[in-house]
Amino acid sequence: MYQNALALILITYAATAGTSSATDEIVLELDPAQTEIHFTLPDILHTVHGTFQLKSGTIRFDPATGKASGAVIVDVASGASGSAARDRKMHKDVLESRRYPEAVFTPERVEGRFASEGVAELQVHGLFKIHGAEHEMIFQTRVENKGDLLVANLHSVMPYAQWGVKNPSTFILRVSDKVQLDIRATGHTHLGTN
Numbered sequence: 656m657y658q659n660a661l662a663l664i665l666i667t668y669a670a671t672a673g674t675s676s677a678t679d680e681i682v683l684e685l686d687p688a689q690t691e692i693h694f695t696l697p698d699i700l701h702t703v704h705g706t707f708q709l710k711s712g713t714i715r716f717d718p719a720t721g722k723a724s725g726a727v728i729v730d731v732a733s734g735a736s737g738s739a740a741r742d743r744k745m746h747k748d749v750l751e752s753r754r755y756p757e758a759v760f761t762p763e764r765v766e767g768r769f770a771s772e773g774v775a776e777l778q779v780h781g782l783f784k785i786h787g788a789e790h791e792m793i794f795q796t797r798v799e800n801k802g803d804l805l806v807a808n809l810h811s812v813m814p815y816a817q818w819g820v821k822n823p824s825t826f827i828l829r830v831s832d833k834v835q836l837d838i839r840a841t842g843h844t845h846l847g848t849n
Contacts, residue, residue, distance in 0.1 A: 679717075679846045679847070680715050680716060680718075680846070680847045681715070681716055681717075681718060681844055681845075681846065681847070682713065682714075682715050682844065682845050682846070682847045683712075683713070683714045683715075683716075683805055683807075683842045683843075683844050684712070684713055684842050684843050684845075685709060685711070685712030685713070685714070685727065685840050685841070685842040686840075686841055686842055686843070687708065687709040687710065687711065687712075689840075689842075690709040690712070690838065690839065690840040690841060690842075691706065691838070691839045691840075692706060692707040692708065692709060692729060692836070692837075692838050693705070693706055693836070693837045694706070694707065694834050694835065694836055694837075695834065695835040695837070696831060696834045696835075697831040698828065698830045698831070699829045699830075700828075703736055703741070703830070705734060705735055705736035705737065706733075706734070706735055707729050707730060707731065707733050707734050707735075707758075708729070708730045708733035709728070709729060709730070709840070710728040710729065710730045710757065711728050712725070712726070712727040712728065712840070712842070713725040713726065713727075714727065714762050715847060716762070716764075716765050716769075718768075721764045721765045721766060722763075723762035723763055723764050723779070723781070725761070725762055726759055726760070726761055727759065727760040727761075727762075728757055728758075728759050729757065729758040729759070729760075730756070730757065731750055731755060731756055731757055731758050731785075732746065732752040732753075732756050734750060744823065745823065748823065749820060749821050749823050750786070750820070751786065754787075755785070755786050755787055758783065758784060758785040759783070759784045760781055760782070760783045760784075760792065760794075761781050761783075761784070762779050762780070762781040763780050763781045763782065764779075764780045765777055765778070765779050765780075766778040769798070769800075770798075770800055771800060772800055772801075772802075773799070773800060774798070774799050774800075775797070775798050776795075776797055777796040777797075777798060778794070778795060778796065779793065779794045779796050780792075780793050781794075783813070785813075785815075785818065785820065786818065786819060786820050788818065788819060790818050792811055793811060794809040794810065794836075794838075795809070795810045795811065796808070796809045796810075803843050804841070804843060804844070805841070805844050806839070806840070807838070807839070807840045807841075807842075808837070808840075809836075809837070809838040809839075809840070810835070810836070810837050810838075811835075811836050812833050812834070812835050812836070813833065813834050813835075813836055814832065814833050815833065815834050816832035816833075817832070
């Protein structure tokens with residue numbers, strides 16, 4: 656009788672554990688010190704490379720439904736390309752970083768199968784707010800899950816001129832009207848509940 660009761664408890668626990676895990680969401684807390692944000696702006700003469708710093712980032716998503724939420728906040732004023740004169744122009748005339756000091760990506764859904772261990776290829780859809788306006792954006796994302804540590808590499812192309820951000824091209828200098836964004840983020844994951 657004791658063994659039957661124990662078996663019933665184990666079966667009940669297994670059933671309820673399976674149900675609760677289906678409602679669990681994954682919470683990713685990004686570490687600004689271990690996150691690199693790179694931009695690449697093609698130019699006829701040479702390509703401009705630069706960086707931005709992450710202020711903070713939290714992404715929550717449900718692997719069962721793909722629904723996501725949270726915010727990834729970029730410090731626009733930290734933008735640097737290795738040329739003081741170019742950076743002054745970028746902040747004053749292009750990004751207007753005093754007026755718009757932050758850019759925020761708000762994830763809405765994740766497509767692809769998230770692996771509890773190993774590597775997964777995902778698409779992260781959301782809204783990117785920059786220069787005072789929101790735009791739909793998709794990041795092609797490769798994540799490597801190592802227990803509670805997750806390393807993500809994200810790539811997207813931002814049509815900044817189409818979004819109302821000034822193109823810094825001049826008569827002599829001609830740059831693309833799109834900028835490539837590449838992010839390497841490291842963060843810690845834990846389970847939350849919907």
